[in-house]
Amino acid sequence: MKIKIVILILHIGFLLSSCNHNSQNHDATLDSSYSTINSEKSEIPGKAQLKISAYLTKNLTTEKEIKKILLYIYELNKHEGGYENFSEPTVIGIYLFTSKTLAQKDPSSWIGMLVKGPSDIEPRLSINNFKTMALTNLKDKKQSKDEIELEKLNKLLASKNLKLCDLNDQLNNFELESIHKADRIFPNYGKKHDDYSNKLINVEWKKIEKKYGLDESDLNKVGTYASAYCK
Known part of the structure; x- marks a missing residue:
């Protein structure tokens, strides 16, 4: 009986530690910079996929800013569970848009995309440089x-x-x-x-x-x- 109690205490301690760790991973500034539209999970033999669509809630337009948001979303979700045969996704796709309306009307109009497959050591990022440059240029007077x-x-x-x-x-x-x-x-x-x-x-x-x-x-x-x- 004592052994079971000890195991239970250790388990609770692990969960609390994990929750604290996850909360520490959050950045209030980055959290307020985007909003998630949907998060879709799918699973087939040999693959567990997570697809996330989000849009910017702040006027961020530089390549550096877009990459930072994509990587932040990735870090928060890369160990997401909820699959039958996998403890976490093996394929992750994150699509970032400049507005919710645009994301819903035209899924191909992302300003930034992150993809991480089973063979990728690090996630691969793609930025719509034409879009970021255009939106950045709108800020100046020239x-x-x-x-x-x-x-x-x-x-x-x-x-x-x-x-x-x-x-x-x-x-x-x-x-x-x-x-x-x-x-x-x-x-x-x-x-x-x-x-x-x-x-x-x-x-x-x-x-x-x-x-x-x-x-x-x-x-x-x-x-x-x-x-x-x-x-």
Whole structure:
């Protein structure tokens, strides 16, 4: 009986120590710099995956700041449990966005991404440098070449009663709908799937071009600048 009590005390002590350790890992400044949208766990034979989507709640735009947030989120979650056959995830993906709205509308529009696989010694980070540079340049009073081109594009769109981010949403929705249509006809994906979805996307682009008097180059600019400046 005494042995069981000793073991119980040791176990409780370990849990308390672990909780204290985890609380010490938190940084109030970094905690207030982002918010998590969702955290998804999945498990297949040989792999336990954790996917986290978060967005910035402060105006952080430099590469150093983005990397710091990604690594912070990673350190807090890398030992997350809750799997049937694994004590922690073997694959972690963290996606950081500039706003909650953008994360929900366009999952490909992240400003920073972290991936850690089973064979990775350290996590791999990817930063959308075009986006970070664009947002950083907005803070100064000097116009960059990209900002001058953006101003020209915005004037062109305004003359047609359009806004950059709204038009980009339309294009993204058409693309997603086209892919879903191709999914139903070619569920095995492959080249036929890609060719068909691209064909549908091109049809929708032609409709937009004709409706608003834009050309393919204009729509390509919309996608490029929206990925950097839309939040």
